[in-house]
Amino acid sequence: MSSPAVEGTTVTAPERAVEAPPGLGLRLDGAELGRPGAPVLEALDLDVAPGELLTVVGPSGCGKSTLLRTLAGLLPPLGGSVTEDGRPITRPDADRALVFQEDALLPWRSLRSNVELPLAIRGTERARRRRTAEEWLARVGLGGRENRLPHRVSGGQRQRVQLARALAGSPRAVLMDEPFGALDAQTRAGMQQLLVDVLRDTRATVVFVTHDVDEAVFLGDRLALLGTSRGPVCLLDVPRPRDRAAHNEPETAALRREILESLGPLGS
Amino acid sequence: MTATATTAAPAVPEATSAHRRPWGRYALRAASLLAALGLWQVLTGLDVRLWVHFDQLPTVAEVGREFGQRIGDGLYWQDLADSLRRILTGFALAAVLGVATGIGIARSTVAADILGPVLEVLRPIPAIALVPVAILLFPSNEQGIVFITFAAAFFPVLVSTRHAVGALTPVWEEAVLTMGGGRWRVLAQVVLPGALPGILGGLSVGIGVSWICVISAEMISGEYGVGYRTWQDYTIVDYPGVLVGMATIGVLGWITSAAVEFAGRRVTRWLPRTDRRASR
Structure with missing residues (x-):
């Protein structure tokens, strides 16, 4: 797996973040995830560094939500290990907040x-x-x-x-399950900016699931492709995280193209 | 607020916007009651015999005269207080135990397996058929009547609670769990408030069934109480007295159901209401 790229987050963290609790390191080793008898993800290795923002993209049904629910502690892994700072995740905890797609208030x-x-x-x-x-x-x-x-x-x-x-x-980790998926494009862009602004003051680790490639490329320090032909998980570094101006840069465009090609015929 | 309507129409104030209720609707409700009384007076006053025999039935005026005499008598109020005490005790027990058992059965397979079969066997038995059991079980008739009232309301509350808890959106519970909330937090802050709209349906049905059973039980085994008095009046052929009893039961039943509905709407103000106002 590629090494975590956390420079972006440490640079943007202001003084206020010193009092914020440090982010959690989340790790999956050879994990098998899903409901008993119906595994969705198998042999999954993933390392989320403390304080990084990892976006997760993949075709529908590939297990993005299953991954988040496992990290939240709502769904026990069927095999392998799932840990936070080295301790196994066995149940939900206030340290790992979950943001749902809609109507969870x-x-x-x-x-x-x-x-x-x-x-x-x-x-x-x-x-x-x-x-x-x-x-x-x-x-x-x-x-x-x-x-x-x-x-x-x-x-x-x-x-x-x-x-x-x-x-x-x-919380020390925020798990977000397509939180802006049901919003119109304009509201969504505003929400992304809001998220970037509020996260600047925390040191929380963020795992952000989305089906929107642009959103994933804009928000993530790194990007995890799930359930493509390139293996159970494929990690990609984002050149300039959370910089709107980077949208039209050649390297960002290349990354976007690479993701869309990996997602298969529907994406290309 | 309202509650200044005529005696014929105890107000059922709207939780959301009482001030917007048109007075025309109160007038119509009162007129509906008066028309029913008028029809009764005409049929009985003229001794109409159209296959059914209205000539045997006391007129509204006779019943009114009887009622006037009784409200001056302490006995009437004692009967009324006795019946109310029995139904409120039985209903309160049924509400608390029905909700608790319903939640238990819906949330725990162990509770469902232990309690489910027993309750399903007991459920089809009409509460009033429990009179012999109540007489054998309880040292006094008083407790027996409360028990029957309780049994009547218990099952509607239990069943509605079970279904309401089963139909809860899982995401609410998951949200509280991922905030670090435990079992009791989930029960108190998700299950109970979330199931409340459904539970209220059971409470509403329950209070109605409770009245049926408290009156029947009083008729069979009571000492004092509106049901007991009504049956007494029948045995001594005091028909206006019987009808005063029936009217009393009707009005008390209406007031208690309205109180349950009113309280229900107060605690579920958070429900999105679009056209509910129009339907009430």
């Missing part, structure tokens, strides 16, 4: 109360978790809407709340 709780939930679970006292939740909502552009119920705001706004909820608990 609790509909009976206000936006604020949804963001407060991970803090309440961590035992943060009431006044402090309220303040933290309001700060996070303001950061994702939803200041003043704290008391709304999820169904009273748009789909894009709900995803921003989910992002705030995931990050409010200061």
Whole structure:
């Protein structure tokens, strides 16, 4: 496997990140993933370095979500080992937040109360978790809407709340399962920028699953191709992560072409 | 808020926008009740015999006169208080145990295997058929009546809870799990609130069945209570008294169901409501 490229993240981390908890190192060795009797991924080796942003692309049904659910601890591996900082992942934990594609907010709780939930679970006292939740909502552009119920705001706004909820608990890894998949192109570009902005202040490791090649190339430090003819997983370095201006650079275009070719006839 | 409607129409205030309810609808509801009473008065007052014999039935005026006498009597209020106490005790027990058992069965295969068969055998037995068992089991009639009321409401609550918990979106639970929440956190903050809209259906059915059973049980084995009094009046051929009893049961039943519905709408305000307002 190719070596992790983490220069990008360490350079952009500002002073504030010093107080943030360090990112988790996630690792799969010869892992077999899926439901019992129905493995989706086999002989999978993957090493996600602490603090890096790894994007995962692959054809539908290749096991992208299965990979995330395993890393989250919701789905035990069928074989091999799956570890965080060397310890096996056996169950879900607040250190590994999961952001879902849609409608994972609790509909009976206000936006604020949804963001407060991970803090309440961590035992943060009431006044402090309220303040933290309001700060996070303001950061994702939803200041003043704290008391709304999820169904009273748009789909894009709900995803921003989910992002705030995931990050409010200061997790050491954030696992994102096509979080912007249901949004229109314009909202999606805004959300990508928001994600880049909020992640700058954390040191969390991010695994970001998407079916959008442009999104994967823009966001990732590295990119993992899953379930292609090139093997169970194929890692590619992204030349200039999170730089919009790099979109038309020859090396970025070459990377995009390489990914599309690997994804097969539908992509090319 | 509202609740200032006429005595004929106890208000069922809308949780969302009480101020928007047109007064015309209250008027129509009151008119509907009055029309039914008017028809009754005409049929009984004119001693109509059209295959069914209205000449035997007391008129609205006679029943009203009887009612006027009874509300001045402490006995009427004691009967009423006894029946209410029995139904509220039985219903509260059924609500708590029904929800707890329903969640247990829906979430745990062990609980489902242990409790499921017993409950499925007991479920088809009409609660009122448990009267002999209640008489044998409990030291006093009072407890027996509460038991029957409980048994009546328990199964609708249990079944609705089981289905509501089974139909929960898994993503809510997974979200709380990945925030580090444990089993009790999931129960208190996902399962219970998420299943509540479905549970309320069971509570609503349950309170209705409870009334049927508390009155029947009182008729069979009660001392005091609206059902007991109604049956007493029948045995001494006091027909206006019987009808006062029936009207009392009707109004009490309506008020308690409305209270359950009202409380239900208060706790499920988060549900997206589009045209529900129009349908109520």
